[in-house]
Amino acid sequence: MHKYCLECDWHASTEDGCTPEEVSKRAIDHFVETGHAVDSIRLPPPEILVN
Numbered sequence: 001m002h003k004y005c006l007e008c009d010w011h012a013s014t015e016d017g018c019t020p021e022e023v024s025k026r027a028i029d030h031f032v033e034t035g036h037a038v039d040s041i042r043l044p045p046p047e048i049l050v051n
């Protein structure tokens with residue numbers, strides 16, 4: 001999970017050793033402190049293979 005700010009370089013990620021819950025809390029805290037919009041990196045939907 002990776003969240004990033006749409007207005008500055010702030011970001012949080014599970015790749016940094018945080019749990020998904022910690023990433024979400026940090027994103028909320030960033031929004032509350034700055035008013036900046038935070039978004040998540042979205043992966044493309046999985047491909048469904050039909051045989």
